[in-house]
Amino acid sequence: MAKVTLDRLRKVYPNGFVGVDDASFEVADGELLVLVGPSGCGKSTLLRMIAGLETISGGELRIGERVVNDVPPKDRDIAMVFQSYALYPHMTVAENLGFGLKLRGAGRDEIARRVREAAAMLELEALLERKPAALSGGQRQRVALGRALVRQPQVFLLDEPLSNLDAKLRAGMRVEIAKLHRRLGATMIYVTHDQIEAMTLGQRIVVLRDGRIQQIDTPMALYDRPANLFVATFVGSPKMNLLRGEVVEREGGLRLRIRDGIELPLRLEGALAEAVRGYLGRPLVVGLRPEDLHLHGEAGGRGLPAQVELVESVGNEAFVNLDCGGCDLVLRTAPRGLPRAGDAVQLGYDAARMHYFDPDSERRLG
Structure with missing residues (x-):
């Protein structure tokens, strides 16, 4: 296996469109790194540049x-x-698995040995004589993985390999790919637009937007300390709640005035308090994850006033959709004692888990 190093990589098309701009990072030997972002962000282009299927402009x-x-x-x-x-x-599973080796001139015994090893690893032994038409989607995907596996390359590149599978198969194949990576200790670069896939598979994640890298970090670091508003709302499901307002100072300290009569107390200290104080009389964006909000009590009590719009119970948890002074919020909670649509509620929140962003640069404060 080998490390992969990108140093200020660029892709500019003949019409002047910049597909990838100034991409720099290193994939360590044996690391599973995920490239994630919305459609058109440049992640597949970047992978194809590494593969040699796209020319490198710089x-x-x-x-x-x-x-x-x-x-x-x-x-x-x-x-x-x-x-x-x-x-x-027209080829069997065994022939599909070994075809790349055959093209490279490997001997028959070597091909047979590697095919057997890959089939055992991916539980394909019973399917070796079948043709693709007789396989399920998950089985075909395992054959495609096996075809890469028998090559024993320095680097595996996976371009949205699970997007054609249904939800249940996708979850199962995520586990299989993670187990395969641990077993092989292989260097893998994995592209997906699905942030759940990225969070569960990646040892580190590269978040892309419009051809530029937004943040590179471990999954939980991205979730807990997003570098900007895009990462904050892209990573996490449901996405981070954003409250927009003006910073004001009252006797009790700094607050975010969302609108007349609705203010969010900001419990701050240290350098972050000074940074937020610099926004007095100016707009600021405050973020809270759905699990950092909770139903505080009845209307008229202490907390942030909101109205319930919709309650979504999904079995082991529920999502309460709320309107708070024109800001749409989602609260994650246990599926018991839930309010009903139209109810007025007071929201509590974990002040230590608040995120602060500049509304113009969209960058995180502190």
């Missing part, structure tokens, strides 16, 4: 210690798994 790409900017895909020692399974319909 910067340097290294696999191991070798610069591979102009190295053909077949000589980069990588294996790629696509969103489409791309299996040969």
Whole structure:
């Protein structure tokens, strides 16, 4: 296996559109790194640049210690798994698994050994004589993974490999890919638009938007300390609640005035308190995760006043959709003792878990 290093990588198309701008990061040897972002953010383009399927307009790409900017895909020692399974319909599973090795001139015994090893790892032994038409979606995806596995490449590249599967199969295959990574200790770069997939699979995550990297960090660091508003609302389901208002000072301290009669006390200390104080009389955005809000009591009690719009019970938890002075909020709670649509409630919140953002730059304070 090998590390992958991107140094100020750029992709500019002939019409001047910048698909990837100044991407710099390193994927450690044996790491599973996830590229995540909305459609059109440049994540698949970046993966295809690493694979050699897209030309590099600027910067340097290294696999191991070798610069591979102009190295053909077949000589980069990588294996790629696509969103489409791309299996040969006239070949059996065993023939599909071994076809890449056959093209590279591997001997028959070597092909048979590697196919057996990959089939055992992915529980495909009973399917080796079947053709793709006789396989389920999950089985076809495992064959596509196995075809990459038998190559024993330096780097695995996976481009949204689970997006064609239903929800149950997707969850199962996520577990299989994570187990496979632990077993192989392989260097893997995984592309997805699904932030749940990114959070559950990635040892580190690269969040992209409009071709630019927004933040690189571990899943929980992204969740707990998002660098900007985009990351804050993209990572997490339901997304982070955002309260917009003006910072004012009352006898009890700083508050966010959402509208007349609705103010959110800001319990701050240290450098963050000074940073927020700099916004007195100016707009500020405050974020709270759905689990950091709670139903505080009846209308007229202490807390943040809101009205229940919709209650979604999903079995082990419930999501309460609320309107708070024109701000849409979602609260995550246990599915018992729930309010009803139209109820006026008071919201409590975990002040230590608040996030503060500049409304213009969208960057996190502190």
